[in-house]
Amino acid sequence: MSALLKIENVSKAYGGVVANRQVSLEVQSGDIAGLIGPNGSGKTTLFSSIVGAHPIDSGSIQFGGQEISKLDVPTIARRGLLRTFQQTRIYAEMNCVENMRISAPDARAPVLSLLSGFSRNVDVRAEELLDFVGLASKRFLRAGSLSFGQQKLLEFAMALMSEPKLLLLDEPTAGVNPTLINGLIDRLIKANKELGITLFVIEHNMRVIMNLAENITCLAHGEVLAQGTPQEVRDDPRVVEAYLGASA
Amino acid sequence: MTDAQKYALVATGLLFSFVAPFLLPQFATQLTMLWLMVIFALTWDTLGGQMGYNSFGNILFFGIGAYGCAVIQRDLGLDYFAGLAVGLAFAAVLSAIVAIVLGAGMLGLRGHYFAIGTLGLGIAAGEIAGGWDYVGAGSGMVPPLYPVELAGRELFFYFLMFALALVTFLVLRALYATKFGLALNAIRDDEDKAEAMGLRTTQVKSLAWAVSAFFLGIGGGLAGNLLGFIDPRDVAFAGATFGVWMVLMAILGGKGTLWGPVIGAVVFHITQELFWTYLLGWQRVALGLLIVAIVVFFPNGILGTLRERFPEWFGEKVEERV
Numbered sequence: 040m041s042a043l044l045k046i047e048n049v050s051k052a053y054g055g056v057v058a059n060r061q062v063s064l065e066v067q068s069g070d071i072a073g074l075i076g077p078n079g080s081g082k083t084t085l086f087s088s089i090v091g092a093h094p095i096d097s098g099s100i101q102f103g104g105q106e107i108s109k110l111d112v113p114t115i116a117r118r119g120l121l122r123t124f125q126q127t128r129i130y131a132e133m134n135c136v137e138n139m140r141i142s143a144p145d146a147r148a149p150v151l152s153l154l155s156g157f158s159r160n161v162d163v164r165a166e167e168l169l170d171f172v173g174l175a176s177k178r179f180l181r182a183g184s185l186s187f188g189q190q191k192l193l194e195f196a197m198a199l200m201s202e203p204k205l206l207l208l209d210e211p212t213a214g215v216n217p218t219l220i221n222g223l224i225d226r227l228i229k230a231n232k233e234l235g236i237t238l239f240v241i242e243h244n245m246r247v248i249m250n251l252a253e254n255i256t257c258l259a260h261g262e263v264l265a266q267g268t269p270q271e272v273r274d275d276p277r278v279v280e281a282y283l284g285a286s287a
Numbered sequence: 288m289t290d291a292q293k294y295a296l297v298a299t300g301l302l303f304s305f306v307a308p309f310l311l312p313q314f315a316t317q318l319t320m321l322w323l324m325v326i327f328a329l330t331w332d333t334l335g336g337q338m339g340y341n342s343f344g345n346i347l348f349f350g351i352g353a354y355g356c357a358v359i360q361r362d363l364g365l366d367y368f369a370g371l372a373v374g375l376a377f378a379a380v381l382s383a384i385v386a387i388v389l390g391a392g393m394l395g396l397r398g399h400y401f402a403i404g405t406l407g408l409g410i411a412a413g414e415i416a417g418g419w420d421y422v423g424a425g426s427g428m429v430p431p432l433y434p435v436e437l438a439g440r441e442l443f444f445y446f447l448m449f450a451l452a453l454v455t456f457l458v459l460r461a462l463y464a465t466k467f468g469l470a471l472n473a474i475r476d477d478e479d480k481a482e483a484m485g486l487r488t489t490q491v492k493s494l495a496w497a498v499s500a501f502f503l504g505i506g507g508g509l510a511g512n513l514l515g516f517i518d519p520r521d522v523a524f525a526g527a528t529f530g531v532w533m534v535l536m537a538i539l540g541g542k543g544t545l546w547g548p549v550i551g552a553v554v555f556h557i558t559q560e561l562f563w564t565y566l567l568g569w570q571r572v573a574l575g576l577l578i579v580a581i582v583v584f585f586p587n588g589i590l591g592t593l594r595e596r597f598p599e600w601f602g603e604k605v606e607e608r609v
Contacts, residue, residue: 113488124483132543140466141469141486146470146484154465154466156464
């Protein structure tokens with residue numbers, strides 16, 4: 040096992056507000072890693088820093104052994120590091136199949152090689168993945184007309200379609216109804232085991248993250264509070280205090 | 288509508304387009320202008336509809352085409368038809384290059400900022416052309432005259448403009464069916480998402496504007512010759528008329544659809560001509576009211592409204608696995 044993602048001493052401040060302070064963590068290749076912490080603890084900021092959406096103030100972010108903290112978002116995405124958004128983002132006026140087609144790796148090619156139709160392989164793969172997330176019957180509907188939960192599933196399928204090495208998921212179960220959540224957990228684990236995609240997941244639902252992740256990092260006030268297995272993190276009195284505000 | 292009905296409709300339209308200038312010779316120039324309107328709406332929609340970038344400066348490429356073609360015709364000393372051909376090719380390439388250069392700076396602007404930024408383009412170009420002696424300054428340019436010994440000037444320009452509109456339509460239709468077309472739509476729906484997915488959005492946007500400018504440039508070159516006089520502010524860079532109309536026609540027909548701009552252009556142009564004929568003196572007022580009505584009652588355009596009412600006509604349906 041090697042570190043696919045290595046974050047060292049990353050700090051990021053917005054004006055006077057320090058969102059991340061000296062954060063260091065590693066995500067091992069093939070792992071499912073979790074990121075938890077109370078609201079405002081800097082989880083989404085850290086994700087945005089990793090994918091290059093805003094520059095970090097100091098520190099280093101390495102992906103597959105290469106420094107990526109100075110690269111822009113599309114370049115990092117093309118290297119196989121992708122995120123999904125907390126507020127789901129899909130292409131609302133396009134149907135599900137089109138959403139999937141434009142997420143395929145060949146859509147990221149230089150513009151002149153986009154001047155061709157869609158390969159059979161892409162369409163077959165799109166069908167498989169829409170089947171995988173249970174949206175096959177909705178594939179010709181406008182993505183914007185789907186329910187929020189279905190849009191989350193579509194966004195997840197789009198992420199899989201682009202064949203990332205590492206997928207950052209920002210609250211994949213937020214707003215999804217409880218019966219769908221179990222199915223979603225199964226699919227996340229399947230994507231990890233069968234497709235070999237390393238996952239790094241922000242999650243507020245403790246039941247979900249404890250069942251899903253093999254390693255968990257807890258942030259509070261922008262700093263790493265605890266790291267370890269789900270059991271270790273859950274039993275850490277500082278984590279309990281950060282969440283409940285009580286001195287346990 | 289079934290496919291057969293659609294083909295029948297298109298075939299009828301094409302047939303009419305071929306015979307119209309013979310049946311209605313007194314309207315030949317107006318019919319030629321109709322095809323120019325179709326080109327306006329189609330090329331505007333590439334950015335405004337498909338890509339979601341509302342440009343109020345596309346008239347720039349029309350003007351550059353008109354002047355570029357006329358300058359080549361004036362200075363190369365070729366015979367009329369050769370000069371026109373070279374001039375149109377030059378107009379197309381020059382417009383596309385200007386689009387790429389401008390795009391590098393302007394396509395980084397998002398939403399309203401892009402719209403406001405482009406608003407200045409046509410105005411600035413009009414002022415520059417109006418003060419530049421090389422292109423006749425304020426008195427404009429007169430392209431070489433169609434050889435007097437040859438008959439059929441109207442038909443010649445009619446069929447050239449018709450061919451240009453047809454080719455523009457077919458090229459855009461082919462483009463929209465590719466990955467490039469989907470990338471345009473992705474940028475329209477959520478550009479941040481498109482970037483997060485690794486799409487090369489800057490390249491896609493620049494090429495889209497270049498394609499749009501390419502055809503608009505040829506249209507400008509043809510229009511200059513058709514009208515026989517290029518005024519810097521009232522013809523070439525006529526932002527308040529042509530420049531606004533291209534936006535309105537695309538919106539009226541349905542932004543971001545293939546046929547919307549065509550339908551919008553036809554409806555708009557015919558309505559406008561009727562106003563000139565029957566409401567002379569009030570035609571501008573009527574046109575203004577029409578514009579308000581379009582925005583209030585058809586914000587999604589004719590095809591957009593149809594799509595809301597009959598989504599299944601547009602292939603939106605739940606489909607169970609067989």
